[in-house]
Amino acid sequence: MPQINMNMVLGTAFGTWLMWKMTSPADNAREVTWQGFRTSLLDKGIVDRLTVVNRNRVRVHLRPEAGSLGVSPQQTFVFSIGSIESFERKLEEAQNELGIPSNERIPVAYRDEISIFQTALHFAPTLLLIGVLYYITKRGAGGAGGQGIFGIGKSRAKMFNQETDVKVKFKNVAGADEAKEEIMEFVKFLKNPAAYERLGARLPRGAILSGPPGTGKTLLAKATAGEAGVPFLSVSGSEFVEMFVGVGPSRVRDLFATAKKNAPCIIFVDEIDAIGKARGKGGHMGGNDERESTLNQLLVEMDGFNSDEHVVVLAGTNRPDVLDPALMRPGRFDRHIAIDRPDIGGRAQIFMVHLKPIKTTEDMERLSRKLAALTPGFSGADIHNVCNEAALIAARHHKDSVTEVDFEQAIERVIAGLEKKSRVLSPEEKKTVAYHEAGHAVAGWYLQYADPLLKVSIIPRGVAALGYAQYLPKDQYLYSTKQLMDRMCMTLGGRVSEQIFFDTITTGAQDDLQKVTKIAYAQVSTYGMNEKVGPLSFHDPNSEQQFQKPFSEQTGTLIDDEVRKLVNGAYTRTVQLLTEKKGDVEKVAKLLLEKEVITREDMENLLGRRPFVEKTVYDEYVRRKEVSSPPPFPESKPNDGEVNST
Numbered sequence: 001m002p003q004i005n006m007n008m009v010l011g012t013a014f015g016t017w018l019m020w021k022m023t024s025p026a027d028n029a030r031e032v033t034w035q036g037f038r039t040s041l042l043d044k045g046i047v048d049r050l051t052v053v054n055r056n057r058v059r060v061h062l063r064p065e066a067g068s069l070g071v072s073p074q075q076t077f078v079f080s081i082g083s084i085e086s087f088e089r090k091l092e093e094a095q096n097e098l099g100i101p102s103n104e105r106i107p108v109a110y111r112d113e114i115s116i117f118q119t120a121l122h123f124a125p126t127l128l129l130i131g132v133l134y135y136i137t138k139r140g141a142g143g144a145g146g147q148g149i150f151g152i153g154k155s156r157a158k159m160f161n162q163e164t165d166v167k168v169k170f171k172n173v174a175g176a177d178e179a180k181e182e183i184m185e186f187v188k189f190l191k192n193p194a195a196y197e198r199l200g201a202r203l204p205r206g207a208i209l210s211g212p213p214g215t216g217k218t219l220l221a222k223a224t225a226g227e228a229g230v231p232f233l234s235v236s237g238s239e240f241v242e243m244f245v246g247v248g249p250s251r252v253r254d255l256f257a258t259a260k261k262n263a264p265c266i267i268f269v270d271e272i273d274a275i276g277k278a279r280g281k282g283g284h285m286g287g288n289d290e291r292e293s294t295l296n297q298l299l300v301e302m303d304g305f306n307s308d309e310h311v312v313v314l315a316g317t318n319r320p321d322v323l324d325p326a327l328m329r330p331g332r333f334d335r336h337i338a339i340d341r342p343d344i345g346g347r348a349q350i351f352m353v354h355l356k357p358i359k360t361t362e363d364m365e366r367l368s369r370k371l372a373a374l375t376p377g378f379s380g381a382d383i384h385n386v387c388n389e390a391a392l393i394a395a396r397h398h399k400d401s402v403t404e405v406d407f408e409q410a411i412e413r414v415i416a417g418l419e420k421k422s423r424v425l426s427p428e429e430k431k432t433v434a435y436h437e438a439g440h441a442v443a444g445w446y447l448q449y450a451d452p453l454l455k456v457s458i459i460p461r462g463v464a465a466l467g468y469a470q471y472l473p474k475d476q477y478l479y480s481t482k483q484l485m486d487r488m489c490m491t492l493g494g495r496v497s498e499q500i501f502f503d504t505i506t507t508g509a510q511d512d513l514q515k516v517t518k519i520a521y522a523q524v525s526t527y528g529m530n531e532k533v534g535p536l537s538f539h540d541p542n543s544e545q546q547f548q549k550p551f552s553e554q555t556g557t558l559i560d561d562e563v564r565k566l567v568n569g570a571y572t573r574t575v576q577l578l579t580e581k582k583g584d585v586e587k588v589a590k591l592l593l594e595k596e597v598i599t600r601e602d603m604e605n606l607l608g609r610r611p612f613v614e615k616t617v618y619d620e621y622v623r624r625k626e627v628s629s630p631p632p633f634p635e636s637k638p639n640d641g642e643v644n645s646t
């Protein structure tokens, strides 16, 4: 902001000048003390007259005779006085002592002179206030571009013109077929409103896109604009929440005014939960009136425009559960489109999209399928990130094209963070980590419902502080008690192994224990999987700010007891299992210490195949496709029920 810099420069210059003005005596008067004045001027009889300036300084003017004493008569002297009264008294006494007759006494004049410094000081608070206000309004106006104080209420929506910017089409959004289908209706409407209006249909005003971060909500909204060939106005909900009262509503008003001017168009409000939280919630803390009035204004605007204005409002959120029900009323956001994290098929398609710009000699289709199998739980944004990281890794090694290994490293990096080469473990610590991870691996190996293992590593990484075991979970939406039990045991395997081999435990298992506790509490209090507690679920997603538990104290105690029983049971079972397989844990740990990273093949070589029919997602999805050469990729329907069998 050049203005601010300019102000600062000017301000500094002014201040410096003031300081100089203040410290340098006016019109080269020489500063003296009262004693100095008395002995070298007054007693010598060369003082012509005195002027008291501003009641605190005295200027001494000399007689022409001063010249004979070596002092220029033009030279003036000044000295400070405490008060006029004491000065007058002292002067009187001095003249009495010198025996100056009353008619020859030195005349004293009184003057008020306006000191620039003091004037400035007077106005300083006002100036400061004006300066601060000016600064804030400048800043508040932000990108609105030099509209000063009047720009503060302007919406900061960025305009995307359809010719230049919205190049995103549905083909850039992989997977999410249902969402696309739903949103297609808006595209058709924006392209040809007459067809609908002819039949008297009132068109939906808007849709809420909900889903975890990075699942492509913004992308989909943009693609809708791109498909329909209309401008796209995007704004984040948090931008409406400012420190000034009334700014939010005014920005909403402005946003809609802009939209109407550009109709037909699409408004996209990201993070709508920032303003759209249910009103009156969290009232204990003193509700946010500003937010409420912003929300009200949004509702008013949405009610206010006629459907012949052809403005569609899309909103994104990852907390649909906290939204005010008023938002969902017909005529407002009456469509609710949930976008979930992609399943394996969706991931493969997203990989296809983001592999396109990557230079690789691998077979794209096979690669994307394989990578999809390796990345359960990844969102579209994560996948984009993996592709980018892979290219970076390849570039770092001066390769000419990105290979499969680079992608695998990139996935590992996205999951667990960077390798921490600088973190050096002592040999003892390393041994503990190896036995801990071996415990996880072996426990999982012999538990029927545990996820298949992909690799175990004891290289310290960003997230998994010391080591980690990577599994290949299925995209699964329902878990049975048996599966949860096996998962708990596998998670406890690390701690149990430490106990068996070292007869002592370390702090390394904290994360595991937290996970186990969570699973156990969920089973007992959310999924109704405990006999004593019964088929009750106390989980209420809306009760975030509730401090009271939705059950009695007795039930609370019961839940705690049952959870403890459950976890202790799992622990005992794991101890039994690993004591039985002690030799296997030892073998795996030794190999880990030697190689630092071991894969599923290494495990198979050591322990033989898992004693269960194991069908990993990878086998099912990648190998099956390879055998029965599939139709060209996008047409193949990957999620045909076999993969995410529920």
Ligand code: ADP
Binding pocket: 172, 173, 174, 175, 176, 212, 213, 214, 215, 216, 217, 218, 219, 220, 316, 350, 353, 379, 380, 381, 382, 384
């Ligand atoms: P959200 O708004 O849901 O947080 P975004 O729409 O900003 O997520 O997505 C972030 C990035 O993730 C996109 O720019 C895109 O690169 C990638 N992405 C997410 N979902 C998809 C998808 N279905 N197809 C292709 N890319 C996707």
Ligand code: ZN
Binding pocket: 436, 440, 491, 494, 495, 508, 509, 512
């Ligand atoms: Zn662990």
